[in-house]
Amino acid sequence: FxxxxxxxxxxxxxxxxxxxxxxxxxxxxxxxxxxxxxxxxxxxxxxxxxxxxxxxxxxxxxxxxxxxxxxxxxxxxxxxxxxxxxxxxxxxxxxxxxxxxxxxxxxxxxxxxxxxxxxxxxxxxxxxxxxxxxxxxxxxxxxxxxxxxxxxxxxxxxxxxxxxxxxxxxxxxxxxxxxxxxxxxxxxxxxxxxxxxxxxxxxxxxxxxxxxxxxxxxxxxxxxxLIGKRTQKAATTVEHLAIECHWSQRAAVIGDVIQVYSGSHGRTIVFCETKKEANELALNASIKQDCQSLHGDIPQKQREITLKGFRNGTFKVLVATNVAARGLDIPEVDLVVQSSPPKDVESYIHRSGRTGRAGRTGICICFYQRKEEHQLRYVEQKAGITFKRVGVPTATDIIKASSKDAIRCLDSVPETAIEYFRESARLLIQEKGPVNALAAALAHISGATSIEQRSLLNSDAGFVTMILRCSEEINNMSYAWRRLRDLLGDDVDRKVNRMCFLKGKMVSFFCIFAAEWEDSKQWRLCVATELPELVESQRGGGNGGGNGRSFSSSRNGRRGSSGRNRFRSRGQKRSFDRAFDR
Structure with a gap:
């Protein structure tokens, strides 16, 4: 030129x-x-x-x-x-x-x-x-x-x-x-x-x-x-993120992740390990965008129609097995989601490579359970990448992304169609006021009429992530638990889920509901809006405070000796107008 x-x-x-x-x-x-x-x-x-x-x-x-x-x-x-x-x-x-x-x-x-x-x-x-x-x-x-x-x-x-x-x-x-x-x-x-x-x-x-x-x-x-032995083997144009999430919460969280990181107008590929999982996820109501599955059991003609539709933008989310992992060049894929860490590093490299192609940038998000932390580290080591651990999208994130999508959809409505709704719009404005009427309309268009609050650390539903700050360095986790028990009562075990140190010896913990709390000179409590950086030793899923009181050695890492999740049934669905209560 x-x-x-x-x-x-x-x-x-x-x-x-x-x-x-x-x-x-x-x-x-x-x-x-x-x-x-x-x-x-x-x-x-x-x-x-x-x-x-x-x-x-x-x-x-x-x-x-x-x-x-x-x-x-x-x-x-x-x-x-x-x-x-x-x-x-x-x-x-x-x-x-x-x-x-x-x-x-x-x-x-x-x-x-x-x-x-x-x-x-x-x-x-x-x-x-x-x-x-x-x-x-x-x-x-x-x-x-x-x-x-x-x-x-x-x-x-x-x-x-x-x-x-x-x-x-x-x-x-x-x-x-x-x-x-x-x-x-x-x-x-x-x-x-x-x-x-x-x-x-x-x-x-x-x-x-x-x-x-x-x-x-x-x-x-x-x-x-063009890669070499010591350099990053995955595409350099891709940002690699990881979200801890129990398998039972995964479908709902993937829906939120797609909404925030890709939206209704971006292209997303979700990779699953099995054909059954791909079928179930493609039909899950948590994914609001049009979605289809692609795997080896689908007839060849339908596979070709599906790929053509995804390339042409007929639908925005493709849920696939490794059939779509190798070599396929689908333009402008904004987001790749891996529902679990793959069994081999080569699969991760090829899957993540479906985005960030031909000089474009992209995002790859890998879901994992706490027991799969070692698999993430293995991928990091062999692929030469570093996962950035992030929390699930917050209510604020989801609403912002949904609002942006809804507003963008309004641009595509022709003037002739608007004419048919002017009278109804006037009546609605008289009844609710212009701001409330439009806000309700945007909420309905975006599908964000209800928001589920989730733990930033492990994606469990119904938990609010809180940060407890102390003016002095906390030497062990049991000290923080004792302080919480003094202020919240002996039933603190029922209110608090998982607790761990942050960098600098602060403490992050998870509550089912906002507790009554008064800050003091030494202690201050606030809501976490993103996943802070944890003390490295606690990522591996071991005991949290050094004395065994803050985490059990049970498989799910919950506090207490029984290993059962006593909080799952207490999760609450939060309505749209209460999304910002905390």
Missing amino acids: PGLEMTEEQKEGAFSNFSISKGTVQLLQARGVTYLFPVQVKTFDPVYSGKDVIAQARTGTGKTFSFAIPLIEKLQGDSQERRRGRSPKVLVLCPTRELANQVAKDFKDITRQLTVACFYGGTPYNGQIDLMRSGIDILVGTPGRIKDHLQSGKLDLTKVKHVVLDEVDQMLDMGFAEQVEDILRVAYKKDSEDNPQTLLFSATCPHWVYDVARKYMKSRYEQID
């Missing part, structure tokens, strides 16, 4: 620096690509020159075009006649149907000369057989369907010159390794330098991947790592 100074990244990735044809440049620009991203810069020449490559780069950095652009330029520069019935020169294997579809689309978007086909399960065989009869240049697919066509004798892979394994760590894992081996055996000979060019790409490449991959790679190959 004239008059605008180019960044170093733009200068390095300028199309003129690479062997890219004018036609391909125009098609890239039509896709909104004006220069090559760093991973594309690093891989273009090795791929174009025919070298074997293992490439690792963070999610959302443009890995698909890293192999698609040079391979297309390579094939389009080949003067060989493209006869009917020709077998593919490029084979791209992907772990999921959705990713295969997307990779095929990326290829199709930047070539008009080559035939790109996509084969995966859940679709008719006949259409794919017709494509093979016509001739294919680039074949993208999942291992299961590719293997079916090989076994039936319909597909010929003996002339394949370039093989790509996308999300290679998953492709070479136990679930796919045997199928991949069966497919590639057709095109590869042991220790032959005449084997096809092999290109392996992923955001996560554990050490075992390099060991397994050697059987397909030539003796000399290019290793490109």
